Amino acid sequence: MNKGVISSSPHPIPQEVMMSQSMGHGGSGVRMRGLYVLLCVVLALPGCRAFLPNFWSRVLTLSLDSYTHQFITEQGVLNVTLETLSMANTHQHRHTQEQAGLGRGFWHAVGEVVRSNAAMDFLSSTRSDPVYHFDSERVEEAMAMLRQFWAQTLLSAQAKEYQGARHSLGQLLHSLQDFYSHSNWVEMGQHSIYLHLLQPGQPAFPVATEDTPTCMECHSATCRDNLLPRLTQSQQYPLLLTTGYFSTYPPKPQGKCSHGGVLDSSRHQGAKGGINKDSTSPLFSPHHYLHVEAARLATTATLTVLRDLRDSVGYTSFLRLFSVKQPPALVFVMDTTGSMFEEITAARLRAHSIIQARANTPEQPGTFLLVPFHDPGVGPVYETENPEEFMSYMENLMALGGGDEPEMCLSAVQLALTHSPPLSEIFVFTDASPKDAHLYNTVRALTLEKQCKVTFLLTEDPSHKMKGRGRKRRRETLSPDRFALYSSLSSVSGGLTVFTTNSDIHRVSAIVEDNTAADKVTLLHAESDSDSALSHSFRVDSAVKSVTLHLTGELRQCVLSSPTDRTQSLLSQQGPLAEWERFQGLYRISLLSPIEPGQWHLNTLADGHITFNAIADSSVDFLYYFAVEANGTHPGLARVEGSVPTFLVLAVTGLSPNEEVSFSHVTLLGANGESLQKVWLNSSSSSSSSGEELVGWMASVPRVPFCVPSIRQRDRGGNRLERVSTEMIQPTDIKIQVLSIPRLVPGHSTTVRFDVQNHAPARNLTLTADDDRGYLSQRGPHSLSVGERGARAGLSLDSNYVVVHLTVVPPDPDMSPPSCSTMRVEHTCPGPTQWHRSQMDCLSGCDRQGTPTGDSLEENQPTPNHNYQSQRVREQTSPAQGENGYAELGPRLVQGNPPLNVAQWTGGMPQPLWVRYTSPCCSPQAELLVWDGAGNVRRCHLTSSQQRVVALGVLGSCGKVSFFLSWYEPVSIGKHLPICSPLHQGNPSDPSHSTCTARV
CATH class of the missing domain: 2.60.120.380 (Jelly Rolls)
Structure with missing residues (x-):
């Protein structure tokens, strides 16, 4: 991925970045491509309508018991993550202990999903577009957008572009959750989720046409029974779907439903009122009394998407997507010119020591990244999770060549930042100054955006250098500040710059081991x-x-x-x-x-x-961000730009849920450690999964660089705790906002539009852009003059940046799931003469056949006619990477015991795959989930004719029920292969025998 920097003006000046792709056309094997677009300015700071976006929305709307996008998303990710850990059998601790030990990286990843979700209500490009919120009866367009988000998320995760995957996942979950709040799905009497939204093969409901009235007049804040009968539980006509119109775009036809609430101007047009269930407040939600049910369905839909994603990419990739229990990445940027023998040897020995230490822990070894560079070559990037493979890369490094003293160091750091997980620390070994100083702003922006630290280990006196970089060199005096960019980058990111010698480099490299421990x-x-x-x-x-x-x-x-x-x-x-x-x-x-x-x-x-x-x-640390109050279609806290009254939002991670602590304030510190400003904290009253979430109000932020330490007061003894965020934050008067994130298609050009705003006196700005794939056709620098907006004098040197994650997807992505049918059902269960036996007897008789053991996560799974409980246990095999980078999943046990017999199947041939499944009589119902490599899923429902027997229970020989299944996947060149996993929905105390193979 790549990044770019953008500038701004007194009044919004729309700018455009042109991109072209020459990747070839079509083909479903095209992987995700990420683009960070950074638009740089010559001056420098780092810096709704739906369920309510975040915790602050509940305060602004006086609905403290409302479920927000933030809560639903956090709880969904947390529950599926804990469930996955339990299924993978990586740990067998209580869930409360697991939650406390998930780590700062996990909550940072969850925060990225949550902020991407909430941003849909704040960004000008999405907040008023009904397609992103299932508004104005744009259901078909919204479903197409939803499926595009799914394709982007899946492609990104499969390509290990996890940050882009989290971004698109947040967008997907926002729109998906909105459906249940903005449509009449709850009012129709539906108690299960609408599978057709993401699965075209599932049954669909028709959408009311533009000339079909949907609502009656409502003249009060609370609207009851204002939907016409055909849109609720009509027995005479097929049920119709509708969603509320919001504001003035698009215009609301007469007789249609409004979104409703005080922020919706369309509520005064006929039919008056509204149907949204965003909150428990009648002031904002006319159907507030159905909010809990809408939130329940949105939660179930969120869990389903997360489980489908996990089953599509595999457990290991899913846990890496959320940085679960991942040790810090080991990232080396290595100068490989002839004078670097000692440095390469030191890095090699240090890497071996770190790998040996991690081998003695039960955790995953983490990510390893190596980027070699010299003049003029940079790369390639060696990235792996295999420690032995990484050591092989290190062993193959050789110190050869040389020439002029400057080297392409910042280009290599840029590559490392692009591929590193957030919160990483990057270690650069070199003895040369940068030849590519023009990349400094881009690299700096990437560093701040990912909150990575960059540490330089320089084996050269800062004021002298040998002419030529071979063994025979003569001394030449060079500029004493030629390493200034390194020092500046390490300073702003919270890293170090160490000037040492070849004889000390191995001992100095101990700081690598110190800083990359868990x-x-x-x-x-x-x-x-x-x-x-x-x-x-x-x-x-x-x-x-x-x-x-x-x-x-x-x-x-x-x-x-x-x-x-x-x-x-x-x-x-x-x-x-x-x-x-x-x-x-x-x-x-x-x-x-x-x-x-x-x-x-x-x-x-x-x-x-x-x-x-x-x-x-x-284990105790904190995460933070700055936000401003946004009173748009959905009030809440949006990300801040410029020196305006600001909220500091802080979440403490790693605390045990049973640990009672109180928090008082944070003190903002300057670059020299001096105290700049005290910010008093109050609890957000949020049940945020990440732990205690605190909010502090600031009339303004400091005008000089500062960092954020966390201070808390523990218990009545007054014992304090301090943690420091090392990156330096500097205010800016420049605001950059992306207006559109277009769909990228191979072989076509597209435009990314953005606004630049200047909240300071008139000045000239310089704009640059960059990306990590070489697609940009206009990179800059471009000069633009912006006028005055605000009387206060601005900073003499100021800049800002924005990072955009873009995905290249096939022009016609595979959206067709495999088909599935039951060919034959056999049973040897007792007959109906034994119906008088109690169900408890049945459970006792069948329970001995293989009830799952170990910790498992239970969850109520409501369906239209039944309330089942699903117990999920452990994964039997690990996923492997198949052709084109797609995960091929081996046999996996979701619930119960084997066998599920799968016939041999030859990929690329249009022939069915046969499956035989056997279960006890106590569990004659099951659901077989079948995935293909594109993430399309088919739910195959298996039901025995003896269902009524099971409902009353039987005693004695439990017998068995056998299902013979086949599914068929039309195969063409490049078609994704099916992947399957069974999900049994029978009696929770007597699971059927079920396995599945994925080598199809």
């Missing part, structure tokens, strides 16, 4: 250019297990003080508080156990620039 948090991060005495402090709490300090630069004095006033001079003695190591350019300090809780102090006297970084082992 559950690392930051207690202190500060920089200083002062030659005077400095004092910094950090707090150790009971959740911290070990503490390591990294100091870069040259120190003349360094004294460490404990909370009980014990001191140790770190440059002259080993003492009772810490052990320390000194290398060229780096001091590494480790506090000795037992570590005293409380405030620690570090008093130093330095020569020149110095960076302080204190990290610790702890």
